[in-house]
Structure formats: C-alpha cells, structure tokens
Amino acid sequence: MYLASLPATAALSSSAEHGKVPQYLTTHYWWAYIHPMAVRFFERRWLVNLILCGNYGRLRDAALAELGEELPGSTLQVACVYGDLTNRLCHRAGSAGAIDIVDILPIQLRNLSRKLPRHSPVRLLAMDSTDLRLPDASYDRALVFFLLHEQPPHYRERTIRELFRVVKPGGKILIVDYAKPHWWNPLRYLWRPLLAALEPFALDLWRQDIADYLPASAASATSTRVSFFGGLYQKVVITC
Numbered sequence: 160m161y162l163a164s165l166p167a168t169a170a171l172s173s174s175a176e177h178g179k180v181p182q183y184l185t186t187h188y189w190w191a192y193i194h195p196m197a198v199r200f201f202e203r204r205w206l207v208n209l210i211l212c213g214n215y216g217r218l219r220d221a222a223l224a225e226l227g228e229e230l231p232g233s234t235l236q237v238a239c240v241y242g243d244l245t246n247r248l249c250h251r252a253g254s255a256g257a258i259d260i261v262d263i264l265p266i267q268l269r270n271l272s273r274k275l276p277r278h279s280p281v282r283l284l285a286m287d288s289t290d291l292r293l294p295d296a297s298y299d300r301a302l303v304f305f306l307l308h309e310q311p312p313h314y315r316e317r318t319i320r321e322l323f324r325v326v327k328p329g330g331k332i333l334i335v336d337y338a339k340p341h342w343w344n345p346l347r348y349l350w351r352p353l354l355a356a357l358e359p360f361a362l363d364l365w366r367q368d369i370a371d372y373l374p375a376s377a378a379s380a381t382s383t384r385v386s387f388f389g390g391l392y393q394k395v396v397i398t399c
Contacts, residue, residue: 180263181287183311187359198270207242212346214388219244221387221394222304222335223251230256232299235325237288237318238306239267248302249279259293261286289317293325300331307369308337308361315363320374323399332397339365344389369395 184193191197201207208215219242226234230252236245239262252258261284262268268283275281286292288306301322307315322332337354340347354361370382382397 188309192264192267198266201241202270204242212388214392215242218335218387218392222302222333223247225333225396226300232256233297234258235298235301236260237301237303238262239271240304244304245271246274249276249281252280256280259284261288261291263287289314289321291321291325295324296327298326298330301326303334305336307334308358308364311360312363316372319372323374323377326399328399330399332399334369334395336393337361337364338386338390338393341390344391346391
C-alpha cells in the first residue's frame with residue numbers, strides 16, 4: 160500500500176520515531192522548514208520562484224526533462240520540495256512507476272501529502288538522507304533538488320554516498336542546486352553575503368564542485384554539468 164493514500168499521521172507514525180532531526184536544521188533552517196508558520200508561508204509557488212530569481216519553473220522543467228517523459232521502475236526523491244515538482248513527477252510515473260520520498264521532517268512530509276493527487280504512486284518515508292534505511296541498488300534514479308547546499312560538508316558527503324548505495328548500477332542521480340556564478344553575473348556579489356547570512360553552507364558549492372563529494376566507490380561513475388542563470392544554478396547528472 161502506498162503511504163500517501165493513508166491519512167498523513169498514519170503515513171508517518173511508523174517511521175518518524177526512527178529519525179532525529181539534525182542540529183544544523185534546527186539551528187539554521189527552523190525558519191524555513193520546521194516552524195508551522197514557515198510551511199504555510201513558503202508553500203507558494205510564486206514565492207519559491209522569487210527566491211530562485213524567477214528560475215523555479217526553468218530548473219524544475221530541466222530536472223523533469225532530464226528524467227524523461229515517463230518514469231517506469233523506481234524513483235527516489237531526497238527531501239520534500241516546496242512547489243509542484245513532486246506532483247509533476249507523479250504524473251510521469253503513472254501506473255508503471257513508483258516514487259519514494261524521504262525527509263527527516265514529519266511536518267514536511269505531511270505538507271507534501273496534502274499536495275499530492277489522491278492515488279499517487281508515492282511512499283512518504285521519514286528518514287535522514289545520510290542514513291537511508293533502504294536496500295542497496297533498489298532505485299533506477301534519484302533526484303536531489305536544492306538540498307545539498309543546506310547541508311554541512313560531512314552531511315553532504317554522506318548523503319551522496321547513500322545515493323550511490325541505493326541507486327542501481329547504470330542508474331541516474333540528478334542534482335539541482337546552487338553554484339558559483341560567473342564573474343560577470345551581478346548576483347555573484349549580491350548573493351554571497353545573503354547566502355552567508357541565511358544559508359551558511361551554501362557557499363561550499365561556490366568553492367567546490369559537487370563531483371568533489373563523490374565517494375571512492377564512484378570511481379567508474381560519469382557526470383555532466385550544465386549551468387543556468389549566469390552560473391548561479393547547476394544541474395549535475397551522474398550515471399552510476
């Protein structure tokens with residue numbers, strides 16, 4: 160049975176007790192993801208688009224296009240996302256695919272469950288991205304949409320290591336996140352202090368490529384990278 164077809168409390172009760180919210184979330188991101196007023200405030204697509212400088216739709220569609228028009232087999236989305244990205248994933252999975260969505264915050268999973276179509280091919284799982292209680296090589300693809308910039312480096316490394324563990328050989332890991340803007344992009348100078356103040360780990364992705372966080376076991380993996388909006392955003396596709 161897909162957990163999203165159950166009441167939100169039933170969907171989460173069996174798994175939420177196993178996950179402890181990391182300190183970096185409670186310290187730095189309570190205002191965006193944990194407080195109930197934050198969820199009500201940020202769950203507006205126009206606001207998400209504004210935060211991403213008008214690029215939410217473009218980045219969402221780039222991710223969906225990379226995954227394909229149809230999503231047979233199994234798909235993993237790591238962390239809930241404000242906006243309609245997950246709903247669009249569900250439409251592409253149809254009746255031939257299944258989607259698991261993991262997040263350490265029950266409030267985020269409950270919020271997502273309210274947005275999903277009634278009979279979505281989705282399971283909502285309360286798990287830490289650095290410790291996925293999921294079988295090895297069990298997913299055809301995984302999507303990480305604006306999560307890595309929020310994590311301290313050691314969490315980021317463990318998240319990526321877990322992705323490589325649970326995605327099948329030959330499967331795809333798709334990461335969309337911040338990157339270092341080109342020197343001529345004026346937002347380079349505006350966003351640096353803003354990110355430093357509000358998202359203290361985001362500038363890591365200005366200083367290092369995501370490929371630098373790949374585990375040693377990923378030596379045979381291949382990756383491609385595409386920049387958006389003067390380099391401020393990136394799409395990284397890794398074939399395991």
